[in-house]
Amino acid sequence: MVRRIVHARVGSHPSAEDLVQETLTRVLAASATIEPGMLEPYAIVTARNVVASMWRDADRRRRNQHRVVDLSTPDLPDSQVVLDEEQSAMATALARLGERERRTLLEHEVSGTDTHTLAARAGSTAGAVAAQLNRTRARLRVEYVLAAEQAELPTDQCRAVLIALSGGDQRRQREVRAAQHLLECELCARLSEPLLERGQQRDDRLRIPVTADPDIVSARRAARELASRLDFAATDLTVIATAVSEVCRNIVRFAGTGEVVVELLEVPRRGIQVVARDGGPGIPDIDRALDDGFSTYGGLGLGLPGVRRLMDEFAIASEPGHGTTVTMTKWERTHDG
Amino acid sequence: MDERPEEHPQTRALHESHWADHGGGEHLLSQLVAHLREHRTRLQEEWSQRIQQAHLLTAMTPQEMAAETTSVYDNYVEVLETGNVEALQHYARDLSERIIPRGVETHEVVGIVLLLRDVLARSLFEKYQRDFSRLNEVLDAYEPAANRIANTVAVSFVDERERIIRQQQDAIRELSTPVLPVRERLLILPIIGVLDSERARQLTEQLLSGIRKHRAKVVVIDITGSPDVDEAVANHLVQTVDASRLMGASVIITGLSPKIAQTLVTIGVDLSKMNTIGDLQGGLEEAERLLGYTVTRKEGSTSS
Amino acid sequence: MNGGPALVSIMRQGSTLIASVHTALDDSELVRFEHDLIHQIGEHRSRGVIIDVAALDVIDSFAALTLRRIAEMARLRGALTVLVGIQPEVAFTMVRLGMGTGQVPTALDLEEGLALLAAHPGAGTDSTERDARPGSTP
Numbered sequence: 001m002v003r004r005i006v007h008a009r010v011g012s013h014p015s016a017e018d019l020v021q022e023t024l025t026r027v028l029a030a031s032a033t034i035e036p037g038m039l040e041p042y043a044i045v046t047a048r049n050v051v052a053s054m055w056r057d058a059d060r061r062r063r064n065q066h067r068v069v070d071l072s073t074p075d076l077p078d079s080q081v082v083l084d085e086e087q088s089a090m091a092t093a094l095a096r097l098g099e100r101e102r103r104t105l106l107e108h109e110v111s112g113t114d115t116h117t118l119a120a121r122a123g124s125t126a127g128a129v130a131a132q133l134n135r136t137r138a139r140l141r142v143e144y145v146l147a148a149e150q151a152e153l154p155t156d157q158c159r160a161v162l163i164a165l166s167g168g169d170q171r172r173q174r175e176v177r178a179a180q181h182l183l184e185c186e187l188c189a190r191l192s193e194p195l196l197e198r199g200q201q202r203d204d205r206l207r208i209p210v211t212a213d214p215d216i217v218s219a220r221r222a223a224r225e226l227a228s229r230l231d232f233a234a235t236d237l238t239v240i241a242t243a244v245s246e247v248c249r250n251i252v253r254f255a256g257t258g259e260v261v262v263e264l265l266e267v268p269r270r271g272i273q274v275v276a277r278d279g280g281p282g283i284p285d286i287d288r289a290l291d292d293g294f295s296t297y298g299g300l301g302l303g304l305p306g307v308r309r310l311m312d313e314f315a316i317a318s319e320p321g322h323g324t325t326v327t328m329t330k331w332e333r334t335h336d337g
Numbered sequence: 338m339d340e341r342p343e344e345h346p347q348t349r350a351l352h353e354s355h356w357a358d359h360g361g362g363e364h365l366l367s368q369l370v371a372h373l374r375e376h377r378t379r380l381q382e383e384w385s386q387r388i389q390q391a392h393l394l395t396a397m398t399p400q401e402m403a404a405e406t407t408s409v410y411d412n413y414v415e416v417l418e419t420g421n422v423e424a425l426q427h428y429a430r431d432l433s434e435r436i437i438p439r440g441v442e443t444h445e446v447v448g449i450v451l452l453l454r455d456v457l458a459r460s461l462f463e464k465y466q467r468d469f470s471r472l473n474e475v476l477d478a479y480e481p482a483a484n485r486i487a488n489t490v491a492v493s494f495v496d497e498r499e500r501i502i503r504q505q506q507d508a509i510r511e512l513s514t515p516v517l518p519v520r521e522r523l524l525i526l527p528i529i530g531v532l533d534s535e536r537a538r539q540l541t542e543q544l545l546s547g548i549r550k551h552r553a554k555v556v557v558i559d560i561t562g563s564p565d566v567d568e569a570v571a572n573h574l575v576q577t578v579d580a581s582r583l584m585g586a587s588v589i590i591t592g593l594s595p596k597i598a599q600t601l602v603t604i605g606v607d608l609s610k611m612n613t614i615g616d617l618q619g620g621l622e623e624a625e626r627l628l629g630y631t632v633t634r635k636e637g638s639t640s641s
Numbered sequence: 642m643n644g645g646p647a648l649v650s651i652m653r654q655g656s657t658l659i660a661s662v663h664t665a666l667d668d669s670e671l672v673r674f675e676h677d678l679i680h681q682i683g684e685h686r687s688r689g690v691i692i693d694v695a696a697l698d699v700i701d702s703f704a705a706l707t708l709r710r711i712a713e714m715a716r717l718r719g720a721l722t723v724l725v726g727i728q729p730e731v732a733f734t735m736v737r738l739g740m741g742t743g744q745v746p747t748a749l750d751l752e753e754g755l756a757l758l759a760a761h762p763g764a765g766t767d768s769t770e771r772d773a774r775p776g777s778t779p
Contacts, residue, residue, distance in 0.1 A: 213667040220699055221665070235542055238699060238730035242738060245701040249668070303702055306738035333535075545729035552749055576736045583732035583741070585725070585748035585757075 093143035101136045108133055138167030145191050157181055158188050166195040204229075204264040210276075211257045216248040223262045227272045230264060230332050240272060240330050243310045246303050247276035247326050255280020255323065271312070271331035282320040290316070365478040370418040372464060373457060381410045384449075384456045391452065393445045397436070405432065406449075413453060417482055422489055429493030437494075437501055446494045447487065454483040516547035522554040523624050524586075525617075529562035537573040544577060548586045555624040556581055559617045561592030571600045578611060587627055588612065591620035649674050651681055657689040657758060658682060658720075659751070663696050671707045679714050687720045689758040693751055695726030705740040712745040721761060723747065725754035 094102055104122075107113045115126040115133070122129065142162045146153070153159055161181045164172035173179070182189045206226055208219040220241040227240045244260060251258035258278030265271045283289045290305050304326075308314040313329035373380065385406050388394060394402060409432070416425045433446070461479060465472035517525045526544055544556065558577070560566070566574070578588045589612045593601075601608060614620045648670055651660045660678055682690060692708065694700065700708070712722035725748045727735070735741070748754040 213669045217665050217667045224698075233542065235730045235733050238728075238734045239737065241699045242701050242734045245699055246738075249701070249703060252668075306702060306740070309739065310734065310737050541733060542729070545733055549729055549749065552753075554749075554753075576733070579741055580729075580732040580736045583724075583727045583735060583747050584729065585727075585750075585753055 089144055089148035092147035093140055096143045096147075097136060097140060101132075101139070104129070105133060105136045105140065135167060138169075139163055141166045141195055142191075145194060149191065151187060151191060154185065154187060158185060161185075161188055162192060162195060165192050206262045208260045208262070209257075210248045210251045210260055210278075213252060216245055216252060219248045219260045219262075220244040223260075223272070223274060226262050226264060227330070230270050230272065232272075232330070232332060236330060236333070239310045240274070243307045243328060243330075244274055244276075246307045247274070247328070250303060250324075250326075251276060251278045251280070254278070258323075265329070269331055271329050273327065273329045274311075275325065275327050277323060277325040279323040282322055282324055283316075283318040284320050286316055286318055365475055366417060366482070369461065369475060369479055370414055372461070373414045373417070376460060377410065377414075380456055380460055381406055384410065384453050387452045387456060388449050391448060393448045393452075394436075394441060396439045396441055405436075408432075409449070410453065413450075413457075413486060416486055417479075420482075422485070425486060425489050426493050429490045430497050433494045433497035434501075437498055443491070443494060443498065447491045450487045450490045454487055458483070516543050516551075518547075518551045518553070519621075522552060522628055524548065524551055524553040524556045525559065525621075526556060527559045527562060527617075531565060532563055532570045534569050534573065537570045537577075541573065541577045541580065545580055545584060548581060548584050553586050555587050555589065555627050557589045557591060557617070557620045557624055559591045559620065560594075560597065561617065564594075566597045566600055568600060568604050571597070571604055571606070575601070575606050575611075589614055589620045589623055589627075591615065591617045649677070651678060653681075653685055653687075656685075656687055657691065657755070658685065658687045659691045659693065661693040661696075665697060665699065666704070668703055671704060675707055675711050675714075678711055679718070682715050682718050682720050687715075689761075690715050690720050690722040691751060691754040691758070692722065692724050693726045693754075694724060694731075695728065695750065697731065698728070700727070700731050700735055700740070702738060702740055705735060705738075705742065709743045709745055712742075721746070721758065723754040723757050725750050 094106075097105070104118060108115070108118060115129045119126045119129045142159065145151075145162075157176060158181070160176045161173075161178045164176050164178050182192060204226070206222050208215065208222055210216065210219055223244040224237050224241040227237055232240070244262070248260060251260075255278030258276065258280065261275045261277075263273045263275075265273050290308060304316065307326075307328065310330075311328040312331050313327075315327045316324065317327075318324035385402060388402070388406070394405075397405070408428070412425055412428050416422065436446075458476070458479065461475055462472065465475055515527070517527070519525050524544070524547055526540070526547075528540065532540075544558075547553065548556065558574070560574075574590070578590070581588045591614050593613050593615075598608065598613075601611075612623070614623050648664055648666055649660060649662050651658055653659075658678070658681060660674075662674070666674060678690070678692075681687070690711075692711065694708070697704070708724060712724070715722045723746050724742055727747060746757060748757045
């Protein structure tokens with residue numbers, strides 16, 4: 001079964017076999033802690049994760065090769081078309097929600113009405129409203145994917161399965177036999193991917209687009225917040241936030257647009273990794289840029305060399321005309337160190 | 338449990354994933370909970386007796402035991418009913434915090450929870466012994482839940498213990514690099530023993546928060562007791578001086594051996610910009626001079 | 642920043658200006674703050690300036706540079722600037738980053754900053770300095 005899932009997603013045979021092995025190892029390692037009935041869906045989810053992580057690794061390799069490109073897409077001529085399509089898919093998806101559901105969701109997301117207010121109005125509790133909102137969001141995500149892909153669902157079961165997956169509602173998933181269905185229904189297997197991905201990524205990884213001054217502040221704030229989930233000393237939190245601030249400024253000043261991805265690491269040990277990349281003009285002489293005293297923006301040449309001192313790991317790759325990527329890591333301190 | 342399922346979106350998810358695999362599981366659980374509530378006094382007493390027989394929690398007085406067993410029992414039943422593991426974790430942490438300083442060991446905590454599990458299982462056995470298939474169903478519903486509770490309590494306890502140990506380690510580490518407030522606005526930081534980068538960094542952090550805490554204006558760092566200062570540590574020392582200055586405190590370094598002075602010069606530190614004085618005594622006198630100067634001027638300015 | 646709560650407040654107390662930064666400022670907000678403060682120093686002919694940065698959880702190279710520039714401009718206009726309230730973690734990070742405050746005096750907090758200004762009663766009144774100031778005024 002696992003083999004099938006993996007094969008469906010990975011073209012080349014040998015790498016598929018590797019992934020199958022990895023999946024089974026992970027499932028076996030976890031089987032002691034999983035209830036018997038959950039083993040099958042767990043295996044499926046694991047297989048997906050393994051596949052996803054392979055893509056991520058591939059993505060990482062690409063990054064290291066230094067062709068930072070995705071960032072320039074907003075400027076492509078067809079971007080407006082894509083945007084229009086996305087908007088109309090969202091409109092269709094919203095239209096498929098119930099009237100009351102839609103109103104509550106929009107009021108919360110667009111007008112910013114909090115759950116307490118909504119609850120008071122509906123004579124309900126904030127918790128109930130929050131749960132209802134979660135269900136509505138889960139449905140909306142499904143309807144959005146369906147509209148965007150212009151997919152016709154082959155069976156009655158499909159929608160129920162996708163909604164259960166989208167909401168991360170495991171009981172519902174069992175009730176509708178989601179795992180079984182994903183094996184049988186190719187369409188749902190494909191559509192569910194973005195829905196499941198969302199659940200995996202929300203937690204320990206943040207992507208912040210950086211284009212203007214205020215983004216620098218929000219990026220460093222977000223990085224600090226994420227880092228504070230680990231056991232960092234107060235000084236380290238400030239150090240991380242400051243380093244993020246510096247690299248973001250370089251993006252705004254020199255490239256105009258870019259992004260920062262902040263990720264918590266578990267291996268080889270706990271820490272936080274910051275990847276800042278842009279598609280800007282690049283740095284012609286990196287050695288010089290890392291030299292204390294060199295500066296391109298007036299006065300003090302302390303951006304990059306200073307950042308390198310602040311962080312535990314620091315790597316920079318840049319290609320003139322293609323952009324720059326700074327990858328830096330701060331490790332959580334060991335207590336006996 | 339389906340009556341007001343929206344109340345706790347997060348805990349609801351936990352609940353579903355843990356307890357609801359068996360079709361009629363929910364109904365059975367509610368029966369079970371009713372049973373455990375009904376016989377609360379008897380079961381709890383039986384449990385306490387088993388604890389005593391097993392010589393567990395001997396560090397606690399009978400009153401404390403009674404109070405703790407009552408709340409553990411009630412929490413236990415509540416978790417069975419609601420599936421709200423978070424609340425249990427919370428309680429288990431609180432409990433651990435109270436009992437760890439009294440020397441309660443991990444095996445005791447695990448032991449009492451397992452005893453409770455067995456006492457309750459036995460009572461279910463009695464209740465349903467005539468209806469074997471029913472009993473099986475009830476136990477099927479009960480056991481995974483009970484094991485999970487035992488697991489949660491044990492993990493919370495161990496976590497809490499580790500946290501306390503870490504705290505103690507931190508406290509010990511702080512003692513090894515004391516920041517001494519000698520008098521108002523004056524801190525002394527005697528550095529004793531070998532400084533590595535990690536210790537140097539901790540020292541700086543303590544000094545800087547010490548400056549804020551004691552509102553220090555002058556800091557004397559005495560390195561007489563530190564024989565070796567390598568380049569990294571020397572750099573750190575310089576940074577400490579600079580950072581202290583950013584917080585408005587002047588630093589005087591005393592006990593600088595010729596060797597360390599040499600290291601500082603080698604890495605390019607301009608010693609004339611650092612306030613270095615031969616011995617601690619001289620450093621303290623200089624500190625008083627600095628403070629006295631400030632105090633006088635401040636007094637003179639209070640009228641303005 | 643318009644319409645929201647004030648990011649910075651600048652108060653006048655005798656010949657001293659007290660500027661308190663209330664929240665993290667982005668680069669353009671910092672620059673605006675710089676202009677506002679320099680303008681007010683000229684307008685009120687202030688002798689002393691205190692900038693309270695206790696609310697800043699990050700002072701990166703640009704912020705440090707801006708603060709130094711403010712102090713330098715203030716000096717050219719005859720005012721002594723004291724930077725107060727740098728947090729311990731921020732101080733440490735600034736130094737690691739390689740950023741100091743240059744010659745700008747610092748103090749623990751507002752109270753200390755005022756005491757420091759009071760200890761320099763001639764703060765910024767040095768006539769040669771005032772004469773050396775460029776002829777143009779804002």
